[in-house]
Amino acid sequence: MLQRKLYRQRYLFLMLAPAFLLVLIFNYVPLVGWMLAFKRYQVGLGFWASEWVGLEQFKRFFMQSTDYVYLLQNTLSINFMMIITNLTLGLLFAVLLNEIRRRFFVKIIQTVSFFPFFISWVIIYSIANTFLSSSSGLLNELLMKWGILSEGLNILGESKYAWPLVILLEAWKSVGYISIIFIAAISAIPGEQYEAADIDGATRVQKLKFITIPNLMPTFVVILILNSGWILNSNFELFYMFTNATNWEKMEVLDMYIYKFGLQQLNYSYASAVGIVKTIVSIAILLSVNAFSKKMTGKSIF
Amino acid sequence: MKGAKLKKKLIALLVACFALSLIVACTNNGGNSGQTTANPESTPSGSSGTTGENQPDRSPYTIKYMYPGGTNKIKLSDETEIGQIIKEKFNIVFEFIPYAGNWEEKVNLMLAGGDYPEILWIQYNPSLQKYIQAGAALPLDDYLADSPNFAKRYAEQIPIWRSIAADQKLYNWQNGQSDFMNNIRGFDIGTRIDVLEKQGYPNLVSEDEWIAYLKQAMQDFPTTPSGQKTIGMVAPFGEPWGMAGIAGIMYEKGGRYTGVAGNGAVIFDHSNDQFVDYLKNEYVKESFQFFNKLYREGILDRESFTDKSPQVEEKLDSGRALSSWYQLPGYGTNLKLIESGHPEMQYITLPVRSNTQVERNEKRLIMELDLVPFNNMIITKNAKDPKRIMELVDWASTDEAQILLQSGIKDKHYTVDANGVRTPTDLYTSEAQNPDSKVGLFLFNFLGYDSRTGEDGQAYSVSSNLEYRDKLSQTEETMNAFKQLGWETSFDYWLETAEGAKSGVVPSIKLDPDSALSQTDQKLVEFRVKNTAKLIMAKDDADFDKLWGEVLQEYEKLKPQTVIDEYNRLYQEALQIFK
């Protein structure tokens, strides 16, 4: 019986085959590299010959330095705030955009809001430099001209600006993209709710507050949960460009740390160990947020 | 049915594009299939032995040479005159491929993947060690017998180069040996000549003089002619070597101390012939204090902490910077300023010393590098014909070759007078200043670049000629400024107040990269980098002293003395062997 089914579905297998193979090769095979976390990898010796040291690299990360404290702090805080900010701004933008009557205007704004999304972080860094540099950037020049400040804010340098900086840049880049999802969700809201509100004589603002936004909350929550699994993953290009000697305390995230040790210092074992820790914690977070949500709202992914 | 038609058109267009791009891809790939691995497509490999000793292998040999930085406009070495000569002699051509990312990372990555080119430039010792340990670097001992010129020129260095490797074999050579006379030039701080003029061409040396000067300068020149706000002093602290390397570099402007390449936690004390701690050095403290004062006076660019070289350069090119630390505006910047109609805003370089250094008035020490540990070249396991490469390197070690590589062709680029003195021709001058030059001067430094004085008392590079140097690097206006200062050349000050200090084995002293002490060394540097900014931004002298005390206290906890002691121990060992 099984054989019959297999034969009947042979085209399905054929269609699946390329993707299956590619994923096997490029996603699963490199996992063998995780073994390196348990060895002391010497480049010349290759995988197999390097000495097995068990959990030594893990111990090094947690016990020999307090690095993990500030790393986790930065990574978790920044990512969490990024998600919330992006979703909130995306939602608000979608809602407000939806209220604009002139279609032409809406189209333009929507198109334009997508522009930053297409730009690589390398370029955004140079844009940020032009606008935010402490002596010559537009922002500081204006603030100084208007007498609000006497000297420029060193936004790109000082660590106290690190979090707001990356969060806002990320928001600038993503708001167009995220708002799409909410726009779609808005169009899915049943019209009856609005009609009922009309009958009750509600103003537009009231409709927004009591109908539109509450209806969007489930979508908001789902996306929030979905993203929780990636909360330890940071947008690598972004941090690569903006992390430097003066803001590292608040800016350095796990991925940068792994990269630093892995490629720059070729201490690959240590980097793998940290990478594994990161993956385990990510999955743990995802599963627990999922379970929590299931309990609270009945909605979950798995 | 409009939609269907449109769709059909779209599909047709897509298919056409697809086909076209496949063709492009395949032709490009076809050209590469011979090069996916280190398979020779045009060379016989290592067959020189079989052709007999009188017929060295002269089949065409193209070697890919990848290097960091991406501005070399020459793709193939035989596009240049010097490259042509090399081709005639050895039928070797180099393909130059610039690499714009982080070089150390690339070097490491290539090692991990076994993907390295035939010859490789390695900057830092740990990477060099890794290549040697991994067996990726080829031992050169077997070729030494056939390389008499190489062995002669680097007779002093070869034993030290050997000592790098655990098995004491020779794996690398270094480029860029230098001595005092040939490397004297303007150092320290670049500043605009119109600013100098306004203040009557003061002879600036001490830090206090500079601070007063810059304060006045900012008042005299609050904006550029085009209305941009000026900056007192710019610096590229944002570069990876910025904080670590140049914030404390005041130490090299007095006597006694010179730096040790690699920005470790140590510098070298020549008067006591030992390594000492970088952070705790008295001149380094003064360096930080200097910047602190500049910062407090609003002179130091707030952005210096995040600026990298390109940003600093932009500020120089536009004349916004009234002065520049370490990244000295050169001929190119001055040319741009002339072009944009502001020849008066050109820059010259003047000295600076800390107050203590001025008091002591010791001669500044300029390291004469017999060893150049940040400029290593290896031949890798992937080399198709190492013997031929060494042959070329050996030839490059001869005097004639060095003169050719650094000065060009006799009677074309330089003339020789009755006493054997080489003088550059006008063609040389124009070529040296021509970014599209096809001569190839200094293009082949990786084969060996000796910038010390030769046996005939001259440098191999004709541009090192003392009377000639300024012709290449100074303009009418800048020379005038020097004249007003009472100088004859742009480097008078240093000629008078500096002297060479032989580096001996010092640059080669490196901690074992796998050792715990090496990790401590890294931590010390990290600590210094992370705290330098804090110190520079102290609110006042009292605050600075307080911070300084705290920083030193924290620093001690890392046990820096253990690292210093280890350096000195290794140094003493090396002295025993090589004295």
Add this chain to the structure above:
Amino acid sequence: MHYKVSPGDRVFDFINYLIMILVFIVMVFPFLHLINYSLSNPSLVSGKFLFYPKQFNLDSYRAIFANPDVLNGIYISLARTIIGTSFMAIVTSMAAYVITRDDMVGIKFIRRYFVFTMYFSGGIIPTYILIKSLGLVGTFWVYVIPSAVSVFNMILIKTYIEGIPKELEESALIDGANDAYLFARIILPLCLPVMAAISLFAGIGQWNAFIDTQFYNAMHPELFPLQYVLYNSFQTITSVEQFTNSMSGAEKFRMLTPQSLKIAMTVITVLPIMLVYPFLQKYFMKGLLLGAVKG
């Protein structure tokens, strides 16, 4: 719909429009500035923000296009964008269809197999070694093959397919269609919007990519895409040069990088995207909508 227009509503509208204008400025101005910068004389514009070019000139662009590598870079970039995206589209969409079929043998395992990969990766060095062993280093195909499967896109397409009425599938099956026919002739044409969406994403990724060149093809200039060519050609003084005392002044100046060239390069890489996107926006948004919302 009739709205009761209260004064509060009017104020709201007004503020809303203001906000949108602000959004417009924030999104557009940075690019405007860049374009103007690239058309200006560099020594006049340091630290200024530009609404229009100063001393309009095309020098930077001329310098860039005078570089023969740039032309080759454009070919390679176009090739990888088109081929890479098409290949990804085909492979991913086929697999996406398969995972919608609940009746597929081992479907649960298959679904988990793919989704799982979204949560981890092997790391830079094992991937590098793998690609090297496959002989992909130094080839064009390293741009296309490793990135061919995007599980995220797969899920988007899957969700979209699930939104297609079952009747269409069923009637085709009654007519005797096999799975391949079903997919190619019925499902796929209906998926145009979501395919447009993921193709746009992938296309941009291919167009902007250069890290993979840096890792795998750095020694093969004939394979450099546009981004890499430009990025490479205009690098400035590196840390090396700065620390090497043994360089004459003449050499040093030869290696300066004009900021304006860099910015012009930025404009060249960004402009095509901006010009193409508005035309695809309709499909793009439709596809995203239906694919993402259900997901």
